Amino acid sequence: DAGVTQSPTHLIKTRGQHVTLRCSPISGHKSVSWYQQVLGQGPQFIFQYYEKEERGRGNFPDRFSARQFPNYSSELNVNALLLGDSALYLCASSLSTGGVNTEAFFGQGTRLTVV
């Protein structure tokens, strides 16, 4: 069984550029969440999507956007990259957004370095 898959695994971008990160959830999972993890800290919530609709947004600027596709995969987009956007971006997959099936399983992440 495939777990949560993210691509690319590593990425180097220049300040001002934009980036698109991709995530495929566990088969059967309809909810995808994105987290940013800066080195030495815990993950910080960015977005949650369920059934292609945004269900939650963390305290991140409008430069961050995301979407979910009919097959439940998701993209995270970041525009006008700043040095401070350098982090590990994690995608988490879960069956639903609430109730008993709320376990979240993470992918390996995309390591983004902005230079």
Added chain:
Amino acid sequence: GESVGLHLPTLSVQEGDNSIINCAYSNSASDYFIWYKQESGKGPQFIIDIRSNMDKRQGQRVTVLLNKTVKHLSLQIAATQPGDSAVYFCAEKSNYGQNFVFGPGTRLSVLP
């Protein structure tokens, strides 16, 4: 606002000993908690979870304890092994939110 924190940033234990990792949370309305293990260069790995209607839950070599009175969560690892060396995060989910709130993590080092 809600937040989740840990008492110790690092913990060193001898191989074979039991480990106890602690976590304090601030939102008394939170109803679901997960402990994650994160090894270097990898994403967080689900270890064990517990709901607010429980005080204790056991898994394979791991036990999570929840004390709602003092808003404290702990992870106990029995017979700690070198493969247990990692950063451990507690994560909290509120009953009105859609996301998990993570603490800063505790780095567990297992000494030979």
